[in-house]
Amino acid sequence: MQIIKNLVEKHYDSIVSLRRHFHTYPELSTQEFNTQQRILEELSALGLTPRKMAGTGVIAKLQGALPGKTIAIRADIDALELQDECGKPYQSQNPGVCHACGHDGHTAMLIGVAKTLVELKDRLAGTIIFLFQPSEECFPGGAALMVEEGALADVDAIIGTHLWQSLSAGTSGISYNRMMASPDSFTITIKGRGGHGSMPHQTVDALLVGAQVVTALHTIISRNIDPLEQAVLSIGSFKSGDTFNIIPDTATLIGTVRSFTMDIKKIVFDRMEQIVSGICLAAGATFQIDKNLGFPPVINNPQIAEVFANASVETLGAENTLTIDPVMGGEDFSVYLEKVPGAFIFIGTGNKDKGIIYPQHHPKFDIDEKALAYGTETMVRAALKLSSSKENFKR
Numbered sequence: 001m002q003i004i005k006n007l008v009e010k011h012y013d014s015i016v017s018l019r020r021h022f023h024t025y026p027e028l029s030t031q032e033f034n035t036q037q038r039i040l041e042e043l044s045a046l047g048l049t050p051r052k053m054a055g056t057g058v059i060a061k062l063q064g065a066l067p068g069k070t071i072a073i074r075a076d077i078d079a080l081e082l083q084d085e086c087g088k089p090y091q092s093q094n095p096g097v098c099h100a101c102g103h104d105g106h107t108a109m110l111i112g113v114a115k116t117l118v119e120l121k122d123r124l125a126g127t128i129i130f131l132f133q134p135s136e137e138c139f140p141g142g143a144a145l146m147v148e149e150g151a152l153a154d155v156d157a158i159i160g161t162h163l164w165q166s167l168s169a170g171t172s173g174i175s176y177n178r179m180m181a182s183p184d185s186f187t188i189t190i191k192g193r194g195g196h197g198s199m200p201h202q203t204v205d206a207l208l209v210g211a212q213v214v215t216a217l218h219t220i221i222s223r224n225i226d227p228l229e230q231a232v233l234s235i236g237s238f239k240s241g242d243t244f245n246i247i248p249d250t251a252t253l254i255g256t257v258r259s260f261t262m263d264i265k266k267i268v269f270d271r272m273e274q275i276v277s278g279i280c281l282a283a284g285a286t287f288q289i290d291k292n293l294g295f296p297p298v299i300n301n302p303q304i305a306e307v308f309a310n311a312s313v314e315t316l317g318a319e320n321t322l323t324i325d326p327v328m329g330g331e332d333f334s335v336y337l338e339k340v341p342g343a344f345i346f347i348g349t350g351n352k353d354k355g356i357i358y359p360q361h362h363p364k365f366d367i368d369e370k371a372l373a374y375g376t377e378t379m380v381r382a383a384l385k386l387s388s389s390k391e392n393f394k395r
């Protein structure tokens with residue numbers, strides 16, 4: 001349908017300027033007040049009756065002229081605690097806050113999807129629910145609150161998009177099963193007995209115990225997990241001691257675990273407990289492990305992923321619609337997928353020729369804005385296909 005491409009093209013400039021507006025004025029998780037206000041205004045101007053949800057989120061409904069299914073489309077709207085160094089005219093005006101994950105684009109695209117679908121209302125079968133979700137970048141994430149407040153009432157299926165730097169603009173990536181991992185974090189606190197650096201025999205060196213723990217934890221994935229499974233354990237922080245002549249009595253390790261199943265998650269955390277306990281016992285130290293279990297994994301429904309992929313084929317061509325391996329990053333889109341069938345797609349934003357090479361969460365992160373048109377068109381096409389589908393979607 002050429003009409004969809006034409007409509008998205010018509011709205012492209014406004015989608016870009018919305019994205020730049022959100023990029024210039026980013027807001028942190030749970031504080032997206034101005035973003036929320038702007039979304040409400042944009043949707044109201046379309047004749048919709050949006051309302052606030054989950055604190056700083058927004059929900060709106062578009063009823064088509066024909067009967068059909070109810071399809072939700074979700075965008076996350078929050079920014080990161082990071083100083084923007086993109087160097088563009090739309091660089092963040094809010095010090096220390098930056099849209100370095102592309103959620104500015106997600107918000108603008110979903111408004112663009114609403115603008116396009118409103119114009120197609122007469123031929124729309126079914127109902128579209130627009131979900132603008134706050135707080136994706138923090139635990140426990142805004143998705144759970146959206147669901148709690150009824151975002152998925154009567155919804156038959158849900159779709160969502162992430163702008164994705166490691167894919168080139170003009171391509172998309174989707175998986176028919178595992179798409180993104182479950183992200184957990186942990187803090188291990190080791191207590192020894194501090195003392196003089198010259199008298200180690202009188203101490204229990206927490207730093208040395210910590211170092212052994214760091215090394216040993218790295219054997220969990222390589223020795224305890226089936227090599228054909230997917231799992232990651234990374235330690236991102238190791239703090240112990242302050243100066244040259246004091247043996248520290250405490251060591252603190254902070255890290256993350258990524259996995260796709262509860263079984264794998266359990267093996268990793270069970271082994272962590274055994275390893276830390278064994279090393280501390282041998283050294284005469286004590287320990288505490290605090291786990292912060294994050295979102296479930298994003299597992300795409302194959303049926304809906306196929307519809308989404310077809311929408312991408314019509315937008316970008318078959319050669320640019322890539323089947324990808326799962327990534328170990330996490331996303332609370334998974335919270336919706338626990339309730340209703342759905343699928344998540346990556347829309348490529350990288351472009352070496354334009355210098356758009358910095359990864360997500362980098363201070364110089366930026367997107368090739370062409371991707372905004374591709375993402376909008378792909379979502380519009382997928383929503384139309386799904387809402388008019390006669391198939392039964394199974395979770």
Ligand SMILES: [Zn+2]
Nearest residue numbers: 101137360361
């Ligand atoms: Zn992010």
Ligand SMILES: [Zn+2]
Nearest residue numbers: 101103136162
């Ligand atoms: Zn993100």
